[in-house]
Amino acid sequence: MTDSVTTFNIDAPRWEQNTFIGRLKHFFNITDPRTLLVSEHELDSAKALVESCRAGTVPPGTSEEQLFYAKKLYDSAFHPDSGEKMNLIGRMSFQVPGGMAITGGMLQFYRTVPAVVFWQWVNQSFNACVNYTNRNAASPITVKQIGVAYFTATTTALATAVGLNLYTKRAPTLVARWVPFAAVAAANCVNIPLMRQQELINGVTVTDENDNVLGTSRRSAIKGITQVVISRIAIAAPGMIVLPIIMERLEKYPFIKKIHVLHAPLQTILVGGFLVFMVPIGCALFPQRSKIAVSHLEPDLRDSIVAKHGDKVSYAYFNKGL
Template structure:
């Protein structure tokens, strides 16, 4: 690599099969993902790279080197540092995308990055489905889960408007309280007549039902500022046109759907298997192995390794909507300033 790039060790990121010629194609657009985002396969390829858990192992120096490479390329409008190969350029971009917010450019909190979803959710999900029989256990693990989700939802919000400490605290308390109350309510349903005598298998689905319902509460509350003041909308070239609460509603709805589906493989399939395993002699003799066994099952079913990027890819991160679906005031403004404009674009968040 060229000057200033010597410490850009990107070996932890997936390599791409492309011809290394030493000369970069003149039409590389570092502002966009490497793969075609109009197709599900292209979006999945993009998110498999962004959500790769190995990105968590990158050092601060590697992250800073990637940031400098991407920032220099953007500032110099496509001028690439001497000696930088195409693969090194794309790896730098994906290191940057995995650790820095797309709108603010700030380094994201480690556990809030999408690359932390697999190890964090695998641990929390296993504990929620193992320790579900008592109210204190449900309360504790749902609070842990919703606190983690609150961090992820805030970290991956759309837009660049900051939240005050008061707004952030209010959003966190309301999101976690509402989500935990929902979980406890669903758990209580399995203990009242006529449900108290049904199969224990029903109880194992309480965490998934609670997570699904809680996502519908946690995400909008942690991103409530977007619903109030809107998120930035741009034209196809990225020129900022204004803020739209309608765009925020669409963005948050898409994120809620993808998050619920993201949790489904790891929380809907393992209950059947754990219910069977717990009847086996080795688990009856040594119940303590149930948590490790559950964690392995979650991994075996690719519940997070594959579900995270595939569900992130359900909707384009650079989402769009028709101008006619925007607020009347913003529509009028755009008709006057951009009469030919038909669609606007926005970052939906993750």
């Protein structure tokens, strides 16, 4: 075991997080769908190795590459706050296989109201599971609040999808194909803020550059949640906007018309191709450790920071969440 492994900081990002490319590499790593195939035993072993490294007792013969891989598995399967193993469906690494199946269904079965209702309900149930699994453990949410968020987001998605579906009956086919995206975007604007309402009510913890706690800020919570909403919509946008254009063109060819039964699997595979790239890209749009100028914080918190630190602290930092 080398000295570098002995002093290895397992929680330090492998790539620079102040650049988009660095964040992109990081999220390609932890959203890798292949981690879903790793056994429970291997995941538990990875967690044990990560915890050993944090305690400064790395097993002899362990290489840095083994530590990096253990951290990759740990980040993909265990909650960053509680350390508890997350359910498989709620993991970010499940976003590609789960998202491609559901989005493929929404894009293929958009013509009838019952199909629209079913697929929007499935999508919002999936989103609720992801949001709950990746919730901020420092801002607990009650079962009632989870239920309200789920019901409201599902209702919003259904109202948008069914309303636009009926409204676009006489519109060009391509316009109707874009209805599922409008519903998904609208639901994200409702679901995420409601699921993280405790952060909006009580604020999130903000620190200085050296992780010294400065207080709690609702304005920081608003900024973080807004960034997450934008990221989620960005993840869905290319597949749900560009793919309908592709399918519209393909369906004009006679041989494509003859294999109508294969349209749904084809769209699902194509959506998967988009999501493989868009999940990490969407997550990487904004730094995980976000910052806000002290001058933009609530007056009482700003005054408290200035009184204690003078002009030495220009920015406050916080975890925006996923």
